[in-house]
Amino acid sequence: MASFSSLLLLLLLNVLMAFKTGEGGEMSSMEDDELSGLFEVMGSLLDDPTWAQVHPQPCTDTPWPGVQCELMVQEDGDGQQDYNPTIFHVTKIHIGTDILTPPCKPTATLSQRGLTKLPYLKTLSLFNCFTLSPFSLTSSLFENSSLSALEHLALVSNPSLHGSIPSSLGYIQSLRVLSLSQNKLTGEIPQQICGLVNLQQLDLSYNQITGSIPQEIGGLKSLTIFDLSYNMLEGQLPSSLGQLQSLQKIDLGFNDITGRVPQEVGNLTKLVLFDLSHNSLSGPLPESLFGLKQLEYLVIQDNPINTGMPLFIGSLGRLKVLSFSRCGLMGPMLSSLSSLKNLTALSLESNSLNGTVPSDLGSLPNLEQLNLSQNQLSGQMLVSEEFINRIGMRLDIRENNGLCIKNITSTDVKSSSCISARSRTGGNKSSWDEGGECGRMNSTLFQSNRCPRIHHGYGFWLDVVCLLMLFLLCFV
Template sequence: MSPPLLLALFFLRILLVGSTAEQSAIKNLTDGASGMDSEELLGLFEVVSALLENPNWPQMHPHPCTDTPWPGIQCEVGQEEVPIFHVTKLHIGPDIANPVCKTSAKLSESLVRLPYLKTLSIFSCFIISTVTLPPSLFGTFSYLEQLVIKSNPSLSGEIPPSLAEVSTLKVLSLSQNSLQGRIPKEFGRLDSLMQLDLSYNDLSGEIPDEIGGLRSLTILDLSQNGLQGQVPYTLGQLQSLQKIDLSSNMIVGTIPPHIGILSMLVLLDLSNNLLSGPIPEALSDLKELEYFLVENNPINTRIPMFLGSLTKLTVLSLAGCGFSGPIPTSIGSLAHLITLSLDRNRLSGTVPPNLGALPNLSQLNLSQNLLSGELSFPEEFVNRLGKRLDVRGNSGLCTRQDQYKNLSLNLDTPPCLDSDKPSNRSWDQDSGTGTDYQRLKPSLYDGKGNSNASVVKQRLIFLWCFGSNLFVILMVFV
């Protein structure tokens, strides 16, 4: 259908409505004052009217690229012999106060009439009526670089594989929707893609190995879904990756050593999955890593010593992983560390005092472990952390009575015996019934009837009596 005919039909619709403002708007369109291709302008009106509550939007913004601009639209001049404007950005979201999306908002097929779009972003628009992503919609774009459709609870259905035909895509964010199904393996063809965010949906199935084809990818966020299978080893091919977030899925297996190749990685979040240990030593090559989170996985090994070599770490979360053995003293060398979470494990031994010398640490959680001995942190450190220092649930830990007496803290630790000086005695680790004080007694004073003290006392009395009798006998012979 030719542009003049389209304008005629649109003009007839306006006349039927009968609004003077609408007639004025269409007159400007026919005069060419909009500075746009007529079919592209009509397509824009249809797309916006399918989304927004205000039916007068075309009359309020008859020249969206020039005289009556709208904050959500940007235009650029094309390369034609007679330059005209083309819509290159369309943004719909709550930051555009008026108009807002209507309850029956949907994606119009007229999007294909905006072939010069570089950015399409729709935030919090599909709230009530069920909306899907039409498979035939996206294969027509030749310039689209950013597609962000986010925070739309009624956007459901599967992700169309036809998105992989938009070879110009650099940012694809479909997070915080209700999308289902698998991640299309066709996405591996998007070799210009730099950010892929499919977080907070209902996606299932495995992460496709083809994801290793996204050679330009810097951010991968697939968190908060129902993804299964293993972490694909092909992630090691994505040398530009700076962020990997696979948290809160049902991923199994071990952490692939190939991740250690990603020398630019800053964040690695694998928490809340079903991963097992050990943590591969190949991760020691992640010298740019600042955030390492693997909490709530059944790793069930010891904390690896090499974590102390990741000197840029600011957040280290190893909570709820079944770690056993001691806390590596090497962690005390992580000078940039801000948060350290080691709670809900089976860690034993003493708390390394050098943790109290970490200059930037503001949160330390060692609760619910099997730690023992004296908690010996500087008063300044304990005062700085306050309630962000949590050592509860370690029955063997104790503190000196006078060490933190001026601080209004609740460390939930009993006083150490001989609190005026450090103790090198071995403490009774019996976790049976009785008070904490009784459990903290040295084994020499276990309180039982046949104590070691009683035996020693009986032997001393016997030796004294024997020595006295021997002295009397010797005096007789003399």
């Protein structure tokens, strides 16, 4: 009840302030120290030396799209609420392509002294700001309580942002989103950030981070998105990943992670995307993954799994994308693949799969891409004309052990029709080979359709001509 009363009081005071402004009353303002801190930060980012003059009151009468402010209830030294409706506080600084703001200047840096004067800042998001002058995050920036309110830190696509990830980020317990993607960050993942119990999104992708994923990662109990793709990580996957039961996305692709997938990952029942592609993981994959009932994207390609197809795949009824390309898979394809009615893309190319293709695979209603090329599959694959028209060039079964498509003559697929395959082996004769002699000629002539036509019934006259030529030569 008290919280509802406080919210109602905030709303009424904002309405009263709007009336006051309309009547020419005194406009709400900012504290001088906080205002000077904002001027320092914006001066270090933007190529506009007059920004402070053009926006002397950025929270009120001279707003700027990338700055947001709020009126807040504060507490005095006795823990009592001290609400001053005439004071605004900066809660968000955002520079990106999604709003109408000028870009950062080529020599942009970030005034860390200015940031320490913004104790109410909740969001700091800078996209493509640090492009020329080298810039790094210092531990001192996060060591004191000056940014204790920060919830969203996103420094993305900054080619000059280098150095290591400050361990002092672990002090900001309010942090919910930490995105440092597409920079030039190096070093290892600090264990200290694994204590951010409120963190929901951790994105460190597209950097040059080394080392292994710390075992302490299991402390991020609220994590829903975990993206470390396109780095230089090594070592094994920690079993503590299985403790992150709120996870919906794991993307660890394009690293050099080794070992096996821990069976504890099967505890992640909310997982929707699981990408381990382009690593050095070995098999077998744990059968506990059958518990990932919400999984829609399973991408394991380019890992030396070197086993048969995992049996748990058939139990993942929500799968939309399944990729095991270049994984050293052996043995037959799973017949249970035909039960994955939501599947849109299946990639199994460049393995050692053998046997026949499951009979109902071509009848999957949502399949739009199927690549079975470069295996040892054989037999006839029965698909409909509707399937061929829908999938077209995204169907590829080339370089197998005689695998062909039955009753399809379309040239709009990267596959062999069983009709044309029989023709190439002499099983069926084409219309231009009715004489039967081409079948006994060499394959080069057969394929190029340059078999000479031989006319029967003229053998006698050919013999006469040859004898006459010999006779003439003897008298020359």
